[in-house]
Structures are given as C-alpha cells and as structure tokens.
Amino acid sequence: MDFADKVVLITGASSGIGAATAIHFSKQSAKLSLIGRKENNLKKIALYCEKAKGNKPLAITADLTDDGDAKRVIDETIEHFGKLDVLVNNAGVIGMGGIKNTSMEIYDNVMATNLRSVFFLTSLATPHLIKSKGCIVNTSCIASNKPSTMTLSYNMSKAALDQFTKCVALELAPDGVRVNSINPGFVKTNLLKDIGLTEDQLELFIKNVVGNMPLKKPVETDEIAALIGFLASGNAKSITGSCYFIDGGSNLK
Template sequence: MDFTGKVVIVTGASSGIGAATAKLFASYGALLTLVGRNEERLLRVAEACEQAKGNKPISLLLDLTQNNSCEEVVRKTVETYKKLDVLINCAGKVVLSTLFDNDMDGLDEIIAINLRVPYRLTQLCLPHLTTSKGNIVNVFGAPMRSRPGFTPFCMIRDALERFTKFGGLEIAPVGVRMNAVRPGITRTNFLSNFNISEDVMDQVYEVISQVVPTEKIIEPEEIARMILFTSSDICPNLNAANLVVDGAASWS
C-alpha cells in the first residue's frame, strides 16, 4: 500500500485510535490534516507524523460540534493540498445517560459529535472525494450488549451502522466508497473518561480481557492498520461494509 501524495483528514487525531491512524498514514507518505481538541497531544502526534516522512501536517485544534468547524477543516485542507482523497471520521465520545435523567443533554451531546459531525463532514468532502474517487472510513464501536447508562450510545452506534450502509450505497455511483471499522475494547484513554486512574488501568484491562474470547485487549495500532487497509485501493468493491475487530466478543 502506498499513500504517497494522498490527502487524508483524520478527526479525533489527538489520542487513541485517531493518533495511531495518523501516524500510520504518515509512515505511508500521506499528507495529513489532523483535528483534535487536546492541544498538547495533538502537537505531539503532528511531530511524530512529520518525523515519519518529512511531511508537516495541518493541525487544527477544533471542537467539531461548533458552527463552521467542519467547514473550516475541509476549506483549509483543500486550500493547502488542492485535493482530498480520504476522510477518517474517528472523533467521538461516550456519555452515560439514561431515560431516568430528566434532560436531553447526554443524548444531544453524543448526537452532535458522534453522528452529526461525520454526516456533515461527509457532505462537505463529497465533491472533492468524487473528483479523486476517494473514500470515507467511519470509526465507531463494535456491537455490544446494552447496559444501563449506554442506551444513547447504543442508539447512535446503530445509526452510524445504517449511515455507513446506506451512505455507501448512495455515493457508490460517483465512485466514492464508505466503510466502517468497528473496534471492540481497545487500549485508549476511554476508561479515563470514567475516572479510572492510570495506576489501576492495567488491572481493569486484565479483567475486561477475560470476557473477550481471544483474551486480548486490542491495541490502537491494530485498528489503524485495518483503517489503512480499508482506505486503500486493494479491495475496490469493499463498500458499505461494517468491519468488526473485537476478538469475537460481540458473538460470545
């Protein structure tokens, strides 16, 4: 696979899977636009990307849920590189919320970043991807049993599955592909969002691994490799697919 000269937007690039994906694309020669919300981590990722092949990425510190942020990402990318080949929708978050909460804040928050942002970025990127015959990869969680507090997250996850299926069908006639890479439990900063301290993180992952048939926690680099493969031209008929990488956990 060779991405030399290919222009790639990666959202959620300041940590976890997004960061690993950005670094991997950089090592394959891609020209990158990195979008994140943590300045220190985003700059570290950008530096690592530049060291790979000498290509300095565009680094955008943005909250994509704010007005005109998605527009700014696409505008700056095309102004700088004059084209666009791949969109990686990796930004997302989990907010615990239940039907017993007497507000819509939790649902509105994850709809905004997990669903509305990839939809809007796809709309904005589509004219440029049509020219390059490029593709889109959506990154979101693998199927899982619902638990109290995760109802909104599961709703959005299923909506993204449909978005990928029907989006891929809709854009196929113009030569653009859309697929999803759906990781299971991956070693990212996900657990820290639930106030789990770093000193017990390994123990928590050890417990979690016991419910995964392979008994392995996924590393971000593994998911990045699947995203790279999906973004390549190796399988030109791979379209509207939801590719689950979870060690068979969703079937156990």
C-alpha cells in the first residue's frame, strides 16, 4: 500500500493506537496531519514519522472538545496541504462507572470526546473528503457491542459511533466517500492510565481482561494501524459502513 501524495489526518496521534497509525502511514509515504493535546508527545511522534520517510508531518496541538480547535485543525490542514484524503477519528477517552456511580461530568466528557467531537470534525472534513473522494476510519471498540457494568458511558459512546459510521457511510456513498470503523478489544495503551486504579489494581484488571480473551493476548497497536491502513487503501474500495472487530475473539463470548 502506498499513500504517497495522500493527506491523512489522525486524531489522538500523540499516544497508543493513533501514534502507531501515524507511524504506519508515514512508512507508506503519506502526508500527515497529526492531532493531540500533549504537545511534547505529539512532537516526538511527528519526528519519528519524519525520520521514517522524510515527510514532515503537520503537528497540531488541539483539544477536539473545543469547537474552535476542531475548526482550526481542518483549516490548518487544508491551508498546509491543500486537501484531505483520509480522516482517522481515533482520539478517545474512557470513563468508569455504571448507572449507580457515573457522574455527569464523566458522562459529558466521554460523550464530548468520543462522539460530539467526531461528529463536528467529520462535518467540517466532509466537503474536503467529497472533493478528494476520500475516506474515513473511526476507532470504535468492542465495547460498542458488549454490555458492561463498569464503563456505561464509554460503551454508549462507542455504540453510537458505530451507528454514526453506518449512517454517514450511507449518506456519503453517492459522493464516493467510504466510512468504516475498527473495533479493537483490549490494547495496552495509556487509555486506562487515569481511571483511578493503583498500579497493582490496574495490573490485576488487565490480567483478568486478557484472561477472558479467547486468544489470551492483548491486541497490538501495530495490528490495528495495519487494519486502519487497509481500510483507507484502494484494496478496500468496496468496503463501506463496516465495523471491523480486531479483538482476539472477545466478541465471541
């Protein structure tokens, strides 16, 4: 797969799955617009990408829950590269709690980040994607399809994101724009870092999660990046409106 001359915008590129995806696309010669909140982490990934193929990414520090920042992300990308071919809506947060103990602050933050910001950024990107006959890949989660007592707002946000993928795929198909999601199972990233568990508790939590995965191993960020790369490529030209589970078999249980 070669993305030479393709402009790829990746949100949440400063860490985890988004960072691996940025590195994956940089190796395929893509022109990258990388978005994250933590400037130092974003710069590190941008430099790594630049070293891979010599293309210098545009790194934009932005909080996507802020509409002004989201608008700046699209404006600066178009101003810098002149077009947009691939939008990877990957930034996300997790919120802990069920109906008994999820604060509205947690609920609002999860929905603002995982859903509202995706809706708004995609709406801003759509005219440019129609022009380029580009595509969108959304990072959803196995949680979209599996009930949990521990992460109610997160699961709801990802279930809605899958419906967003399907509706927008249907709407934009006549414009030649494809839209898909990837739905990973557990991956070792920084996602669970701030959920309020001690290191020991987190280790035990992860051990249990991985123990419940039929393949008994976490999914790796590189595998997910490769799947996103495939869905964004011409090899997937007939695929739209699909949710691809990459979860070590977790969806089977």
